[in-house]
Amino acid sequence: MNPVRWGVLGAAKFAREHMAPAIHAAEGAELAALATSDPSKAAGFVAFCPGLKVHASYEALLQDPGIDAVYIPLPNHMHVEWTLKALAAGKHVLTEKPIAMRAREIDQIIAARDRTGLLAAEAYMIVHHPQWQRAKAWLEAGEIGTLMHVDAAFSFNLTEGGNIRNRPETGGGSLRDIGVYTFGSARFVTSAEPVDLSARIHREGGVDVFAQVAGIMEGPGGRFTYGSMTSMRMYNRQVVTFQGTNGMIRLEGGPFNANVNDLAEVELHQNGNRVTVERFATANHYKLQVETFGRTVREGTAYPCPLEFVRGTQVMMDRVYEVAVEI
Known part of the structure; x- marks a missing residue:
């Protein structure tokens, strides 16, 4: 072919x-x-x-x-x-x-x-990476019991003034640049949508350089709380945690930039101090x-990531901008 x-x-x-x-x-x-x-x-x-x-x-x-x-x-x-x-x-x-x-x-x-x-x-390349597919499979298999909370953080320090991420006229800001990861990854793994959201945003030069979002999401497994932080003025950090009644799934180090900032791996923590770690040293999600x-x-x-899914993340983004309080 x-x-x-x-x-x-x-x-x-x-x-x-x-x-x-x-x-x-x-x-x-x-x-x-x-x-x-x-x-x-x-x-x-x-x-x-x-x-x-x-x-x-x-x-x-x-x-x-x-x-x-x-x-x-x-x-x-x-x-x-x-x-x-x-x-x-x-x-x-x-x-x-x-x-x-x-x-x-x-x-x-x-x-x-x-x-x-x-x-x-x-x-939206992360959904093609096996670490995210594994996280989704573990959650759907009930490995952590009932999901209760998801939290996500993504930050890096960008001080270059001319960068398009720092310019409002080119659609800059931490939410549009990396909020798609903290929002979309939670939606992908849980198949849930937000039912209530609040947010605090700090802007510099017309773009949000820090955003903290909290809310409630609902999916096939019921309702759970959600929190995320994005920033373009903080030290590099990437972590997403799915916490349930009987365990926790955590992606840390480089879940959004796999094998760039750190080794791509996903952890499953369960009762009895059982920890399963899967590493993906060679997978290139691009x-x-x-x-x-x-x-x-x-x-x-x-x-696996149709425009209808993408639209759902943007609906969440639009809502955050609507309810955000400036700090």
Whole structure:
């Protein structure tokens, strides 16, 4: 079966360091083209993919008949526009998170996906990682009893003023950048949705650099309490805990940046001081994401993170902004 031929829309640093190499390495995928108006920015991509075709504009790449799918790592505020343009051009599309700034914007992407019959997805890579799949399987198997509480934290210290995460006009802020992880991971593992939320936010330069969220979520196993913290002004920290009546599942060290900040592993703590630890030293969730995307495109298999799931996380995000108290 022919590989999915990918084009990358924009020479973003993240694309150069993570996603483009993942596409290049993935089975059933071929990194075929890049769109950038700055030839010097293409050099880092061509270094590991010498046969890469470089287009001088985004439009030219979308018009390339040799491209099947497009990866979009553009600034947040440009995601909806170029996702819709890619679908209109007949390309499958994988767009960086958040795919939209508001939940209602995702509706038009869903409509375009359904109208064209193409695959459109947000690059929510963690659901493709075996550590998160294991956490979900343990919870659903009742390994920790009745779920009572979930808490999540994700922080890093970003002081670079010109970075798009620090700019309100490009959709910056800790919630849009990393809140999708603390919110989405809880929703993925528990299949639950929030029924009550409160939040406290601190802003600098027009973007939230700290957010603390608390609430109640409800899923197949009943109701449980939820808490999360995100910050772009704190030392690196990533941890998610699912606490039940008879045990606890914990992902710590690098659950969102697996094998970057620390070794990817998930722990199961149970009564009698029993601890089970599973480590995933070689799993690359970016590569796994590309391969899963490709199977859906080529074989029609169900995609594990459809836009409907993505919309649910954005609904939660929208609600947090609505109820947040400034501190």
